[in-house]
Every structure is written in structure tokens, then in C-alpha cells.
């Protein structure tokens with residue numbers, strides 16, 4: 001199993017590290033446009049191999065796509081991250097050009113690749129790849145909901161004063177500060193609805209903190225987060241590589257599901273060797289349906305800024 005990660009920055013390197021530690025891929029190629037950067041990150045990571053007991057071979061290359069040939073899965077993290085006070089949508093100008101050329105180079109060298117899009121604004125970047133790349137829709141996957149759900153579970157556990165392993169919950173909708181739809185009505189602690197333990201006000205606070213999870217970290221760090229994003233991407237890559245049939249909320253192209261058309265947005269999907277093997281159309285409450293429509297309107301507005 002060969003995995004390429006484009007962008008050897010904070011998220012790309014974290015993702016490579018988690019993939020290596022999980023030890024399911026034979027090869028990870030890190031590619032960056034910055035001379036020597038991916039080579040350096042790859043060498044540093046390989047020097048962890050004996051310490052962390054993994055056999056994945058990590059190599060780094062400067063913008064040489066011939067070295068990515070035959071990749072089964074490729075992750076696109078190239079582009080700029082946001083600075084404090086910025087929205088993800090503000091990154092579109094620079095990142096759209098990068099994502100378009102990177103996806104085209106990847107597909108040229110690996111025509112059967114499955115792409116995982118991470119660069120922001122992620123739903124719009126995933127849509128851009130759909131519109132410009134010659135790949136079936138099941139092989140174009142946007143990562144956002146897996147991270148947002150992990151942040152939701154962190155906030156739920158905090159409110160419940162419970163270990164995170166007790167908690168389950170999912171965030172669907174757009175990967176933006178306003179567009180996320182944390183499914184608070186369905187979140188549970190050991191299969192008991194969290195509304196049994198938390199007041200409606202506290203649950204609303206959990207949802208609000210979840211939605212600004214990225215912005216909170218960006219303010220603290222001066223740039224966007226990388227550990228949880230890297231871990232979330234590695235989970236998606238492992239589910240595909242190991243044909244796990246695991247369910248994650250991912251950004252995918254919708255054709256009528258959730259009453260939405262011609263948009264990429266986060267919904268639960270089953271991930272296996274064929275990428276997105278199924279879109280899971282769950283029943284939403286009227287409130288969640290309305291929030292999903294509002295979220296989709298926001299993503300569609302950002303998509304309108306693309307020059308397709």
C-alpha cells in the first residue's frame with residue numbers, strides 16, 4: 001500500500017507520523033514544493049522507526065511527482081493555513097490553484113488513486129477536485145467531519161466529566177465555524193443520550209465550542225492545528241487501505257442525498273477499499289435539517305468563488 005502526502009507542513013507531517021505509527025502502509029511519500037523540506041521531514045520521521053517500532057518506509061521529494069507513481073491513496077494538505085482571525089473561506093484564492101494543479105499531477109502519475117482532500121476551505125476544495133479531476137466520485141473524499149467529530153467528543157467528555165471512550169457523537173455539514181452541524185440530539189454516553197445528563201443550555205455550549213474548535217486553536221497557536229487533523233486523516237487512510245468499512249462523516253459529492261445536489265459537504269459515509277462505498281442517509285430532526293440546509297447554502301456561496 002503506497003500513500004502519498006502532498007504538503008510536508010504541519011498537517012502533512014503529522015499525518016505521515018500517525019500512518020507510520022499505525023504500521024499498515026508499506027510506503028509513504030511526502031512531497032512538498034519547498035526545496036529539501038519533505039526530504040528533511042521524511043528523514044526525521046524515519047529516525048523514529050526503531051523507537052516507535054514501525055516498518056513503513058517514508059521518503060521525501062521536492063515537487064517530483066514521478067516518485068508518487070502508483071500511489072493507492074494520496075492526501076492533499078498543500079496550501080496555506082489560516083492565521084488568527086481568518087476564516088477558512090479566506091484561503092480560497094491561493095489554495096484553489098494549488099489544489100487543482102496538485103490533484104492533476106497526482107492523477108497523471110497514479111490514475112487509480114483515491115484522493116483525500118484536506119486543504120481549506122475543504123468542502124469547496126473537494127468540490128473543485130470533483131469538477132476538474134478525472135476520477136469517480138467515490139475516490140474523492142474531503143476530510144473535515146472526522147476531525148470535527150473528535151473535537152465534539154472532546155467537548156462532550158469535558159461537559160460530562162467522563163472519559164472520551166465513554167462518549168459517541170458526530171458532526172456533519174460544512175467544515176466551517178458556522179456550517180458545522182453537531183448532532184447533539186443523537187450524541188450518547190454508553191448508548192444513553194447525553195441529554196439525560198446535560199441541560200439544553202450546556203449542550204448548546206458544547207455545540208458552539210465544537211464549531212469554533214479550529215479557530216480556538218488557531219488563536220492559541222498562531223496557525224491552525226495539526227495533531228488531531230493528522231490523526232483524523234490517518235484514520236480515513238487506514239479505513240480505505242485496510243478495507244475497514246468504517247463510518248466517518250466526510251465531504252462527498254451529493255446527488256439528492258439529504259435533499260442536496262451538486263455540492264460536497266460532510267455526511268456519514270462508509271469507507272473501504274473503494275473509497276466512499278456508501279453514503280449513509282440518516283434521519284435528521286427538523287432543526288438539524290434546517291441547519292444542514294443553511295450550512296449547504298454557505299458552502300454553495302463559497303463554491304461560487306471558484307473559477308471553474
Ligand SMILES: NC(=O)c1ccc[n+]([C@@H]2O[C@H](COP(=O)([O-])OP(=O)(O)OC[C@H]3O[C@@H](n4cnc5c(N)ncnc54)[C@H](O)[C@@H]3O)[C@@H](O)[C@H]2O)c1
Pocket residue numbers: 006007008009010011012031032033034037077078079080081082091095098102117118119120122143144147175223224225226229
Ligand atoms: N480539513 C481539515 O480538517 C484541516 C485541518 C487542519 C488544516 N487544514 C488545512 O490544511 C492545509 C495545510 O495546513 P498546515 O498547517 O499543514 O500548513 P503548513 O503551512 O504547515 O503546510 C503546508 C505545506 O504545503 C506546501 N505547499 C504549498 N504549495 C504547494 C504545492 N503547490 N505543492 C506542494 N506543496 C505545497 C508548503 O510548502 C507547506 O510545507 C491548510 O489549508 C489548512 O487550512 C485542514
